[in-house]
Amino acid sequence: MPAALLASGLTKVYGELVALAPLDLAIKDGERVVMVGSNGSGKTTFMRMVAGLLEPSGGAAGVAGEPAGSINARAALSYLPDEPVLYDDLSLAEHLEYVARLHEAEEWQPRAAYLVDRLGLSHRVDDLPAQFSRGLRQKTSIALALIRPFEVLVVDEPFVGLDAPGRSALLELLDQAAEDGATVVVASHSVEFVDRASRCVALRDGELVHDGPASQADVLRLVS
Amino acid sequence: MSASADPATVALAELTQARRRRRVAQIDAFEGLYRAYLTFFVGGLAVLLLSNLAGGTKVSPATLDQVRRHGPAAIGLAVAFFMAIGLRSGGRGGPLALDKADVRHVLLAPVDRSVALRRPAVHQLRFAALTGVGVGAVSGLNASHRLSGAVVGWIAAGAVTGLLAVVGAMGVALVASGRRLPRPVAGLLALVVLGWAGADLATGRTTSPFTLLGGLALWPLAVHPVDLLGAGVVLALPVVGLAGVGGTSLEASELRARLVGALRFAATLQDVRTVLVLRRQLSQERPRPRPWLRIRGWKPAQVTPRPGTGGLAVDTLGRGPVKGWPPVAAIIRRSLQGLARWPVQRLGRLVLLSVGGGLAATVVWRGTTAMVVVVGLCAFLAALDAIEPLSQDADHPDRVFAVPRPPGQVRLALLVGPVVAMVVLGFVAIGAAILAGAPPLLALQVGAPLTLPVAVLACGGAAVSTLLGPSSMGSGSSLLLPPETAGIAVAFRAAGPPALTIVGVLPLLAGRSASVMGQSAGAAVARTAVFPLLTLGVLVFAFIRFREELRVFMEEAKQGAAGRKTAADGK
Numbered sequence: 057m058p059a060a061l062l063a064s065g066l067t068k069v070y071g072e073l074v075a076l077a078p079l080d081l082a083i084k085d086g087e088r089v090v091m092v093g094s095n096g097s098g099k100t101t102f103m104r105m106v107a108g109l110l111e112p113s114g115g116a117a118g119v120a121g122e123p124a125g126s127i128n129a130r131a132a133l134s135y136l137p138d139e140p141v142l143y144d145d146l147s148l149a150e151h152l153e154y155v156a157r158l159h160e161a162e163e164w165q166p167r168a169a170y171l172v173d174r175l176g177l178s179h180r181v182d183d184l185p186a187q188f189s190r191g192l193r194q195k196t197s198i199a200l201a202l203i204r205p206f207e208v209l210v211v212d213e214p215f216v217g218l219d220a221p222g223r224s225a226l227l228e229l230l231d232q233a234a235e236d237g238a239t240v241v242v243a244s245h246s247v248e249f250v251d252r253a254s255r256c257v258a259l260r261d262g263e264l265v266h267d268g269p270a271s272q273a274d275v276l277r278l279v280s
Numbered sequence: 281m282s283a284s285a286d287p288a289t290v291a292l293a294e295l296t297q298a299r300r301r302r303r304v305a306q307i308d309a310f311e312g313l314y315r316a317y318l319t320f321f322v323g324g325l326a327v328l329l330l331s332n333l334a335g336g337t338k339v340s341p342a343t344l345d346q347v348r349r350h351g352p353a354a355i356g357l358a359v360a361f362f363m364a365i366g367l368r369s370g371g372r373g374g375p376l377a378l379d380k381a382d383v384r385h386v387l388l389a390p391v392d393r394s395v396a397l398r399r400p401a402v403h404q405l406r407f408a409a410l411t412g413v414g415v416g417a418v419s420g421l422n423a424s425h426r427l428s429g430a431v432v433g434w435i436a437a438g439a440v441t442g443l444l445a446v447v448g449a450m451g452v453a454l455v456a457s458g459r460r461l462p463r464p465v466a467g468l469l470a471l472v473v474l475g476w477a478g479a480d481l482a483t484g485r486t487t488s489p490f491t492l493l494g495g496l497a498l499w500p501l502a503v504h505p506v507d508l509l510g511a512g513v514v515l516a517l518p519v520v521g522l523a524g525v526g527g528t529s530l531e532a533s534e535l536r537a538r539l540v541g542a543l544r545f546a547a548t549l550q551d552v553r554t555v556l557v558l559r560r561q562l563s564q565e566r567p568r569p570r571p572w573l574r575i576r577g578w579k580p581a582q583v584t585p586r587p588g589t590g591g592l593a594v595d596t597l598g599r600g601p602v603k604g605w606p607p608v609a610a611i612i613r614r615s616l617q618g619l620a621r622w623p624v625q626r627l628g629r630l631v632l633l634s635v636g637g638g639l640a641a642t643v644v645w646r647g648t649t650a651m652v653v654v655v656g657l658c659a660f661l662a663a664l665d666a667i668e669p670l671s672q673d674a675d676h677p678d679r680v681f682a683v684p685r686p687p688g689q690v691r692l693a694l695l696v697g698p699v700v701a702m703v704v705l706g707f708v709a710i711g712a713a714i715l716a717g718a719p720p721l722l723a724l725q726v727g728a729p730l731t732l733p734v735a736v737l738a739c740g741g742a743a744v745s746t747l748l749g750p751s752s753m754g755s756g757s758s759l760l761l762p763p764e765t766a767g768i769a770v771a772f773r774a775a776g777p778p779a780l781t782i783v784g785v786l787p788l789l790a791g792r793s794a795s796v797m798g799q800s801a802g803a804a805v806a807r808t809a810v811f812p813l814l815t816l817g818v819l820v821f822a823f824i825r826f827r828e829e830l831r832v833f834m835e836e837a838k839q840g841a842a843g844r845k846t847a848a849d850g851k
Contacts, residue, residue, distance in 0.1 A: 109681055131602045131684035141676045145567040145618040145668065153578040154617075157610035158683050158690075167592065169580040181580055184569055184621075202592055229592070236594035 058121030060085045060208050060239035061106055065115030068101045068262075075101040077263045078115055083241060083255075085207075088234050090250050091243040092275050093259035099243040100138060102259070103212050107135035120207055131159070134206035138213040140197035142185045148172070148196055149181040152203050159204035171199040174225050190217040198226060208239045215246050223248065245279065247272045288391045296399065327418060337647070339426050347427065348501055353481035355494030359445045359514075360477030363490070364470035366449035370456025371466025372563060373532020376400055376525075377540035383533050394526030401454060401525050405518055408446045416442020420497075429500030440511075441497035448493075448514035454521025457528045489513040536562065551750035552774075553671055556664055563625065571620035575613065606685040608693045615669040615697030626665055633662040634705040638712030641727070644788055645718065645795075652789065656782030662705055663738035663781070664745070666698040671746045688825035695743060695821070699735045706731030725802025726791045730784070733813035737784035740820035741777035747827060748773065780820060784813055 061083040068076040076098040083089055091099050104110040106117045108125025117124035120132040146154060152172070156164035172178050175195040180188070185196040194217045201209070211230070215223055227248060234240045234252075242249045250256065256270030258278040266278055339347070369375050378387075378400060386396050420438020424431040456466050473490075480491040492510025499507070539562045546554035560566075622630075637658035643651045664671075670691050673680040680687045710727035714720045787809040794804035823830075 107682070109678060125681070127602050127684045127686070130682060135678075135682060137678055141678045143618070143669075143672050143679075145621045145672070146614065149578055149580070150614070150617050154610060154614045157607050160607060165578055168578060172580055178580060184567060187566070187569075206592075206594065233592050233594060236592050238592070238594040 058118070059083060060087065060120055061210075061241065062118040063102070063106070063115065064117075066102070066105060066112055066117050067114035068098075068105060068110060069113040074262045076105070076259075079264055081257065081264070081267070083239060085239055086234070086237055087239055087255060088230075088253045089239075089241045089255045089257055090253035090270075090275070091241060091257045091259070092245070092250075092270075092279050093243075094245075094279055096261070097259040098262040099259055100212055101262075103135065103210050103241075103243060104137075107133060107210060109135075131205075132207040134201045134204055134209050136197060136201035136209070136211040136214055138216065140185075140190075140193040142193060142196060144184070144186045146184070147182050148177060148185050148199075151185060151196065151200060155200050156203045161203065161205050164203055168199075168203055171202055171229075174229065175199055176221060176225070191219055191222060194218055195222055198229070202229060202233070206233075206238060209233050209241070211240070211242045213244055214242065215244060215248060227252065247275050250275050288389060289395055292386060292389075292391050292396060337426065338428065344427065344501075348498070349484065350481065351498050351501075352486065352494035352507075353477070353484070353491045355441070355497045356488060356490035356492070357474070357477040357481050357494075359441075359448070359490040359493050360473045360488070362445050362449040363452050363473050366451070366453035367456050367461075367466045367470040367473065368563075370453035371461055371463040373457050373529050373536055375404060375450055375453040376457070376528060376533065376536070377404075378533055378537050380534075380537040380541065383530070383537045387530055387533060392526065393528070394523075397525045397528060398522055401522055405447060405450050405522075408450045409443050412442035412444075412446030413439045414442070416440070416445070416497075424500075427501065433500035437497050437499045441493060444493055444496075444511055444514045448517050451514070451517030451519070451521040454525055455517060457532070458521060458524030458526065460527055460529055546750075552664065553674065553746045553749070556671075557675070565623050565625045567618075567621040568623055571617070572622070573620045575617050575620060577613075577617070602684045606683060606689055606693065608696075611690060611693035612696045615694050618669040618672075619666075619697055619701055630662050630665055630705055631708055633658045634708035635712040637662075638709035638727075639716050641709065641785075641788060642713045642716045642718050644785075645726075645792055649789065652785045653782055655785045655788070657778055658709075659702070659734050659738040659784070660741055660778040660781040663698065663702055663735075663742035666701050666705075667695065667739055667742045667746065669697065670694040670743055674746050674749075686825075687828050691743065691747075692821060692825050695739050695824070698739050699732075702735030702738055703731045706735060722795075722801060725800075726788065726805050729802065729806040729809050730787060733787075733809045733817060734781065734784040736817035737813060737820065738781040740817055740824065741780035743824050744780070744820065745777035747824065748777075780816070783816065784809075787813070 059082040061081070063079050063081040065078040065080060066076060067074075067078045079098075079102065091102070093099050101110065105112050106119060106124050108130060111125075119129035122129040122132065124133075143151065143154075149168075152164075152168045156168065161167075172181055175198060177192070177195055177199065180192065185193055188196065194214070198214065201211070209230070214226055218226060230240055230242065230249065231252060242253070250270065250272050253270075255268065256266060256275060256278075257264065258266035258270075258275075260278075266274075270278070366375070376397060378397075382396075382400075387393060416438040417435045418438070419442065420434040420436070421431065423438065424434035427434070456469075461469070476488045477490045480486060480488050486492065486495070489510040492507045493514060494510075495504050495507035496511060539558050543555060543558040543562065546558060637655045640651045640654040640658065644655060673687075673691065673694065677687075680690050683690055706727065710723050710731075713723045713727065787805045790808040791801040791805040795801040
């Protein structure tokens, strides 16, 4: 079975700046991985390359045996970016319906109802998320990442801007995705997901400095 | 500076002088001369092109009589339009655009704000006055080609009217912002001003100062000293505005300082989409929270979450390769949901553009060929607004690139709703032409076959402009080109998309020629519009569909060539 996520010599260079040094990494199906590193360590660059949003300067990335960014890879991978990307002119309900139908999700209505309820958005479904606060926009973004079918869930700094109930709901949803068999990769400065992860990948200045199990104390040391 | 001036005001004056000295010192003499050369080059070319817009045939005595009777009110309506724009801008804190640092440091300092703001206000007024004089003089020159009277007289009358119209508009904006007129009041006053000038045009009477100002523009035909009254009223506006400029809202100034700087930068890069988005932010134009028309869709109340139904759609077995088109109905529905949330300002703007296009088309029909450019530009500008759903995907590629389909397929489906909207607006333009005196049957016969091709080409051109983004002048291979050549390439890229729309309007000329020869105008328009233009539209849409694949192909070809060159160098 191919790896859920595979990076072979994956590199990103901007002029003189090496955002990601050649990285070899294989994440197995169903793994829960936490990716840690300080600002500018290369986490977001890695995630945007496996999502197909950034083109590698060298090497290659694969998703479920398909080249990253290809149509089948896009069907398998759901990417939740650090900054919510929303339409100005669609309500929350319209966003969910559009994304679900665009990804040809089946039986998405109960899932949509569950997600808005779990994230505390039920009373805002007719409002325009583009005019929400940062936290509510983040919750909308989470719902959009989870409404569509996926095998690999790649999440970048998901806890930013969330209140305590939001953080708790997100952790529960990430657990649920993993229990349902998805591969979950979370990049975060916070240590909240560390105890739930089976593996920790740490980057520093674009280079891999740790790959294996890690405690919260290890993570704090690796990030500092 | 008087001895009694307070220290803060003295410091402000000294700071302003020091900054000006530094700016002047930083100008390189050769660069300055080169800029002047480029300005004369571009300006001369523009004057040469614009001075012959109206054509050279003198109008008939009957038309001249009509110009004498209705011209002042028609020009007055145009002046009133400028005033309405000024009022609208003033209601939002315009027209001043200050440096962000000035807002933070100068306007928060204990300095009289009237003193602090008067200098930038005068600066902006001076620039606007120069623009008004230039545009007015060129308009006067054009008028002299078709109307009797001395050329110099027409140029002078045009320049004076242009000056007064622009300075008046800036003045009324300063009055509105200095007196902090609430936005609805400023909007209402703008409507009153337009209505007053419109009433003069409809009734043939002269009651508004704008009609008097319009009379001043036609002095080469007939001199009426009373027209000077209109000039006096309009000239009073900047004086009153400057006197009360200190009342301008700090909040509005800060917002404008942030957005106007970005807007100018985007305009410099010819980034049409960014200009549009920033302009909307500047005028606080947001989608309606409640749509005009609710398109039935999912509501959580319809489905109560039950245990076991909320599971996520994790499909670890894989669903097989993705094939076929994306769900087009869902994408069309999304674009219609977007259209249903158009704010009232955008709706009004699109209707105005359609009316403007319809009126310009009647002028084309009456002999001024160059007005096809105006018709095409009106359609293109309307399409830039209409293709908003596609533009939002272009703004945030994260979304469209997450869809497991070629982006071109999604983008094409996103254009269906806007094309339908543009066809509807085409009929608004036909209605405007009928109201302007075009025979209804002829207007329908000529206009109806044009609506779809113009809608397709306008949306296609607008989509191409948005997807291509700003030109890359100043980077890559364009750095090796001389400015004149690179400039022409950039101009071609900027002018290409609107030119597509203008091509869509050209069958109007075929219809006019057929009409002159006593043949069926409608048949001539249909013959030249439907097949050739729709074919062109299909080509434009094919470019939108395959643009991403083309980009990847070109990129790979470039990398392949670079690789071969490296290998050859190594041998």
